[in-house]
Amino acid sequence: MVPSPLVEVRNVSKRYGSLTVTANVSLTVDAGEVLGILGPNGAGKTTLFNIMSGDVAPDAGAVFLAGADITKLPPHERCRRGIGRSYQIAKPFGGLSVYENVLVAALFGGRRSGREANAVCAEVLELTGLMRKANRLAGTLTLLDRKRLEFARALGTGPTVLLLDEIAGGLTDHEAQDVVATVSAIRERGIAVIWIEHVVHALLAVATRVIVLDAGAKIAEGEPHAVINSPQVQRVYMGVDVEVEVGA
Amino acid sequence: MTIAARELRVERWTPASRLGAMLAAAAGVALATFPFWAPSDIMRLVVEFACLLAIAQMWNLLAGYGGLISIGQQAYIGLGGYGLVVLANDAHVNPFFCVPLGGLAAAAFAVPTSRIVFRLAGGYFAVGTWVVAEVYRLVFANIAALGGGSGQSLTALIGIPRDVREAVTYWIAIALMAATTGGVYWLLQSRLGLALTAIRDSETAAESQGVDVARTKFIVYVAAAFGSGCAGALYFLNALRISPDAAFGMSWIPLLFFTVVIGGIGTIEGPIVGTLIYFVMRQFLSDYGSWYLIVLGVVAIVVMIWAPRGIWGLLAARTSWRIFPLAHIVRDPRVDA
Ligand SMILES: Nc1ncnc2c1ncn2[C@@H]1O[C@H](COP(=O)(O)OP(=O)(O)OP(=O)(O)O)[C@@H](O)[C@H]1O
Ligand SMILES: [Mg+2]
Numbered sequence: 243m244v245p246s247p248l249v250e251v252r253n254v255s256k257r258y259g260s261l262t263v264t265a266n267v268s269l270t271v272d273a274g275e276v277l278g279i280l281g282p283n284g285a286g287k288t289t290l291f292n293i294m295s296g297d298v299a300p301d302a303g304a305v306f307l308a309g310a311d312i313t314k315l316p317p318h319e320r321c322r323r324g325i326g327r328s329y330q331i332a333k334p335f336g337g338l339s340v341y342e343n344v345l346v347a348a349l350f351g352g353r354r355s356g357r358e359a360n361a362v363c364a365e366v367l368e369l370t371g372l373m374r375k376a377n378r379l380a381g382t383l384t385l386l387d388r389k390r391l392e393f394a395r396a397l398g399t400g401p402t403v404l405l406l407d408e409i410a411g412g413l414t415d416h417e418a419q420d421v422v423a424t425v426s427a428i429r430e431r432g433i434a435v436i437w438i439e440h441v442v443h444a445l446l447a448v449a450t451r452v453i454v455l456d457a458g459a460k461i462a463e464g465e466p467h468a469v470i471n472s473p474q475v476q477r478v479y480m481g482v483d484v485e486v487e488v489g490a
Numbered sequence: 491m492t493i494a495a496r497e498l499r500v501e502r503w504t505p506a507s508r509l510g511a512m513l514a515a516a517a518g519v520a521l522a523t524f525p526f527w528a529p530s531d532i533m534r535l536v537v538e539f540a541c542l543l544a545i546a547q548m549w550n551l552l553a554g555y556g557g558l559i560s561i562g563q564q565a566y567i568g569l570g571g572y573g574l575v576v577l578a579n580d581a582h583v584n585p586f587f588c589v590p591l592g593g594l595a596a597a598a599f600a601v602p603t604s605r606i607v608f609r610l611a612g613g614y615f616a617v618g619t620w621v622v623a624e625v626y627r628l629v630f631a632n633i634a635a636l637g638g639g640s641g642q643s644l645t646a647l648i649g650i651p652r653d654v655r656e657a658v659t660y661w662i663a664i665a666l667m668a669a670t671t672g673g674v675y676w677l678l679q680s681r682l683g684l685a686l687t688a689i690r691d692s693e694t695a696a697e698s699q700g701v702d703v704a705r706t707k708f709i710v711y712v713a714a715a716f717g718s719g720c721a722g723a724l725y726f727l728n729a730l731r732i733s734p735d736a737a738f739g740m741s742w743i744p745l746l747f748f749t750v751v752i753g754g755i756g757t758i759e760g761p762i763v764g765t766l767i768y769f770v771m772r773q774f775l776s777d778y779g780s781w782y783l784i785v786l787g788v789v790a791i792v793v794m795i796w797a798p799r800g801i802w803g804l805l806a807a808r809t810s811w812r813i814f815p816l817a818h819i820v821r822d823p824r825v826d827a
Contacts, residue, residue, distance in 0.1 A: 295698055321700040333695035335688045337756070341498070341820050346688045349681060351700025360497045368824075376498070376825045381691075399700055 244273040245308040248434050249325075249403050254293050254303030256286075256458075263289045264300065265458040271403065276425060276435040278449035278466060280442065282478060286458040287438045288330055291405050294436075295327045296320045307403070321351040326401030328392035330408045330438075336381025340372050343380050343391055344398040351399030362398055369424055370394040386412065393421075397428070404428060406437045410444045418444045442470065454478065499821045502679065510813040521664050525657035533660045537728045539769055540663035544670040544721035545742065546749045546761035548714040551674055554756035555686045556710045557693060559612075561743050562619025563718050565603070565626050566596035568737030570719030571726035572630060578646035585646045586658050589666070589723045596719025600712045608707065620740070627738030641733025644726065659727055666724055670717050675758055675814045677713070683816070686710060690756060748786065752793050754800025758814040763802045 247270035256264040263286045271277045279287050292298035294305055296317035304313045312320055321327075326347075335343050344366055348359035367373040370390045375383070380391060389409050396404055406425070410418045418441055425448050429435055439445040445452070445466070452469045454462040456478045462469045469475055524533055545567060552558040573595030578585035603622055610618040631639040647655055677683050685706050688696040697703045726732045745768070753764025771789070775782040797804045805811065 297694065297698065316704075317697045318700050318702050321698055327698055329695065329698075333692040335691035335695065337691050338684075338687060339817060339820075341500075342684065342818055343688075345818065346684055346696065346701065347699040349700075350685060350702075353700070357497065360500065364496065364498045373822075373824045374826050376820045376822075377827070395695075395699055 244432070246272050247306075248273050248308060249294070249436075250306040251290070251294060252304045252306065254290075254300040254305070256289055256293060256298065256300050262458045264293065266303070267455070267458070267460050268303075269453060269460070269463075271434045271436055273402070273432045273434050274429055275450045276429050276437060276448045278445040278452040279436060279438045279455060280440075280445070280452060280470075280475075281455035285455040287455055288407055289458075290455070291327060291407055291436075291438065294320075294405060295325055318350070321399050321401075322353060324400075324402035325405065326351065326396040326399040326403070327405040328389075328396045328407055328409055332385075332388035332392050334380035334383065334388055334391055336379065338380055339377050340380055340383070340387075340391060340394075341367070341376040344394050347395040347398030348400070351401075354400070362400065366394045366397045369397065369427070371420065386417070389413075393424075401433060403434045403436070406435065406439075408438055408440060410439055410441045413441070419447075422447045446470070498825075501819045501821055502815060502817070504810075504812070504815055504819075506810070507812055507815040510811075514813065518664065518668055522661065525653075525660055530656050533656055534728060535769070537660055537663040537724065539765060540667040541721045541725040541728070542745065542749065542768070543761060543765045544666050544724075545718050546746055546753075546765055547670045547674050547758070548717040548721070549746045550750045550755060550758075550761045551677075551686075551710055551717075552714045554750065554760070555678070555683075555690045556707050557690060558707060558711060559616045560619040560714075561616045561740075562607075562621070562623035563714070563746065564738050564740065564742045565619070565623035566600065566715040566718035567722035567725070567742060568623070568626060568630070568734070569596040569599050569715075570722030571732050571737045572636065573719065574723035574726055575642060575644060575732050576636070578644060579642070582646070585644065585650075585727060586662060589662055589720055589727065592723025593716040593718075593720035596722070597712050597716040600715030603715075604708055604711045608704070608711075623738050623740075627734045630738065631734040637733070639734060641731065641736070643731045647727075647730065659724070662724055662727070666720055670721070671758065671762070673713075673717070678758065678814075679816050682706060682709065687816070748790055750800075752790060752800055754802030754804075754806070757800070757802050757806065759806075759812075760800050760802040764800065767801070 249271045251267060251269045253266050253268055254264055255266050267290060281287050289298060293300045296315060304311055306312065307323055307325065335346065341363055344363045345359055348354045348362040352362060354362055367376055370393050372390050372394055375387065383391060393409050410421050413421065422444050425435055437445060449466045452466040453460055454469060454475050462472055462475050545563065549563055552560050570592035573592035574588040577583040577588045577591055607615055607618040607622060630636060636642060685701045688701055689703055689706060693703055749764035749768050750761050752767055753762065754760025771786060775785055793800065
């Protein structure tokens with residue numbers, strides 16, 4: 243029923259001037275998977291998302307969604323086909339309320355009718371803990387609530403693939419656990435999740451598979467704990483201010 | 491995703507805005523009685539006010555919502571004006587009927603023009619729109635049949651009694667004011683308006699949330715050309731004479747900046763407030779020659795520094811007044827008021 247792989251990134255590369263930001267990266271994700279992406283700052287994680295969502299055109303390689311080549315499609319078209327994304331640096335519609343931010347996602351990305359979109363908003367706001375603040379102007383939200391809103395909007399588009407870029411950074415342990423629970427719930431609905439996260443213990447709590455990027459290249463892939471504990475990955479993270487505490 | 495949650499109750503009007511709408515309707519009716527008692531210089535002033543307000547609303551739609559900073563809207567003002575003159579003088583269409591036709595002419599030109607200027611981003615877009623307007627000015631200045639550089643008079647009006655001409659022109663102006671402001675409001679509170687407001691706040695995020703940014707901007711660009719074209723036709727119907735310099739000149743642009751930015755860019759109320767302030771200042775200061783322009787400039791700078799969102803922006807931030815409410819207000823026990 244659901245095509246496999248749901249998403250495929252095939253040999254993509256991207257350079258900015260002489261800087262190679264994405265070096266011949268490939269990956270696949272299936273429905274119901276949570277793929278974790280790890281890597282030090284500047285490794286090219288966000289760029290990989292930008293290539294998948296259509297914000298950035300790769301110099302080489304292709305992106306497939308449900309078997310169709312979407313490399314040339316504009317971002318709004320990819321969104322309508324099921325790619326929902328959040329931004330690491332939140333980009334709220336500051337002059338619109340929290341409710342209206344999600345409404346945009348449900349109406350346009352989700353192609354919902356007015357009534358359906360309303361119900362999608364209700365569900366998503368409840369799920370991300372933003373319901374109480376539905377009438378607040380998004381521009382007045384705290385940093386944490388902006389991250390929640392990024393999550394909510396991406397969900398509001400009704401994605402089959404959800405791209406989450408550091409939505410747990412800066413959260414307390416308790417809050418991070420809430421995010422983990424929400425991501426698990428989403429996965430159980432059959433949505434594929436790709437999650438970039440420096441908060442490794444949060445990622446390890448839900449990831450079914452992990453890849454590690456370094457200097458634009460994929461240097462490791464596999465079962466999360468095995469990847470984290472591999473000498474190569476340990477070496478990349480050495481001296482980097484990232485908490486690699488592995489709690490099973 | 492399965493839609494299990496129950497719907498939220500959403501309100502778009504508030505008691506204050508209902509009152510505002512009634513007051514606006516009452517003001518409209520009162521304005522419509524002017525031809526029966528007001529002197530004609532006052533009526534001419536209202537027509538001018540309506541033209542500037544209409545163009546300001548259109549420019550605000552482009553710049554304040556679409557992020558399309560055009561410094562070439564005079565292209566559509568001029569095309570509307572020349573549309574009127576050609577259709578009325580040469581094709582013998584009823585001149586009053588030519589006001590909406592002038593708008594259509596402008597919109598027709600906007601479709602291919604958008605294909606060119608939309609290739610340009612940011613500052614290049616602004617310069618591109620200005621270059622287009624200049625091209626139109628030069629083209630019309632070289633058409634001998636239209637009077638070339640010195641233009642021509644609206645001879646089609648000869649034979650229409652003066653009081654009829656003034657009254658009908660005035661009523662068209664009131665209708666245009668209501669239609670542009672009401673039209674912008676209708677557009678902004680529709681789905682398209684929600685998309686446009688999202689684009690205003692973050693183009694990248696809007697695009698990645700499924701908004702077809704290019705299509706939305708195209709619709710707005712053509713709609714703004716239509717409104718500006720109608721206003722241009724009305725302006726020259728009132729002025730009785732057109733020339734390429736008056737039609738396609740740059741002098742409209744500082745006026746638009748002044749009214750929209752002073753009033754409050756990105757709000758519907760802003761252009762109304764800005765246009766009112768401009769006309770009040772002009773009435774009181776125009777006897778002082780260049781001082782008038784200096785004061786205008788100083789006011790603009792002061793407002794831009796201390797109230798970057800304009801006078802209406804300042805008021806709106808401190809109060810909850812909205813004459814034209816756009817918000818979806820969720821009324822639910824789970825939501826803070
Ligand atoms: N538009 C751009 N122009 C030039 N360089 C860019 C551009 N976008 C990203 N880069 C560079 O590409 C590299 C990878 O950036 P990217 O944002 O993908 O990293 P990241 O892995 O997401 O990092 P972080 O963990 O800090 O978010 C960085 O060195 C960045 O400076
Ligand atoms: Mg990043």
